[in-house]
Amino acid sequence: MLREERLKLILDFVNANGYCSNEDISKALGIPFTTLRRDLTDLNTEQKLKRVHGGAKSIKERSILEETLDQKLTSHIEEKKIIAQKALVCIKKGETVFLDAGSSTYFLAQLITPELNVRVYTNSIINAQVLANNGVSEIHILPGKLKLSTNAICGVETIVSMSKFHFDVSFLGVNAVDNDFNFYTTDEDEALVKVKAIENSQFAFALVDNSKMKSKAFIKFSDKSQIALISEEV
Structure with a gap:
């Protein structure tokens, strides 16, 4: 053998x-x-x-620590592009979309074009810039405090602002998914943004490459009853 x-x-x-x-x-x-x-x-x-x-x-299950956005954008690129293509199919013309900060959502932002005629809310300046470069006309950047390591906007202002809106669909970044399909992140403020996005969305999707499966991080923010998984395999 x-x-x-x-x-x-x-x-x-x-x-x-x-x-x-x-x-x-x-x-x-x-x-x-x-x-x-x-x-x-x-x-x-x-x-x-x-x-x-x-x-x-x-x-x-492994314990996942937070990487910087620059690190995330240079790892598992092909997997994240596949995930972004699958997520794009979940967006219908004319919808209101919440696009979370993160590397997988960054690759999704690259695929959103004016032809979809969507209204996008995001807590990521980088994702907003990508959308603007694509020619998307209605882009809303949520207020709040910028977390430098992940370039995510979060905090009390962000939650208060999000509470006013209803999203047709939201796409969330995730740090870890355990064997029972509980979803985790590493930051409490970012977790609250994700929870609010799920609460205020008709449909919510977690964008997760396989490196994050069978693992846990600091804070659980959702489970499989509230959010659907999109990976390169699912």
């Missing part, structure tokens, strides 16, 4: 069971103890599972 095949078998077995002893893995997969110990060490080093005394346990 090739090493890559063996590692995949081990990882799948541990993930399916949550925790497995070395003996369980060895018997189930027919892998000698010496080889198994080496494989578990490699998988632990690669952070694909956690090696513990006498066995291994699954790492089903």
Whole structure:
């Protein structure tokens, strides 16, 4: 058996069971103890599972820390472009759209054109500039405090302003999604903006590339009962 095949078998077995002893893995997969110990060490080093005394346990959820917008805009670009194309289909002509700050919404902003005849509200100066460059005529930048690391406008002024509006559809940036499809972000003020957008929208979508799946961040702001997931696969 090739090493890559063996590692995949081990990882799948541990993930399916949550925790497995070395003996369980060895018997189930027919892998000698010496080889198994080496494989578990490699998988632990690669952070694909956690090696513990006498066995291994699954790492089903990771903790996500906030990156700057510049970092986000240069990672998983092709996946985010696919997600943006899928999100664009959810916009109908003449609708009022809320476009959250974030890298996935940035790629969606690039696709919104005057032909859609939409009214866009956003808490992102960068997304507003992209829309303006596209020739979109009705762009509203929400007031509030600018968070420099993510270029998101948030705070009390933002929430008060959003409370006056009803959006046909909103598209939200997300930092993490856990196994139960709870949605997370890393900042309390940004979380409140997302919650208000969901409350004041007929439909709300989370734009999530696969690197954010099976993970958690600081603050849960929604779950699958309130918001639909758009990823490169879904």
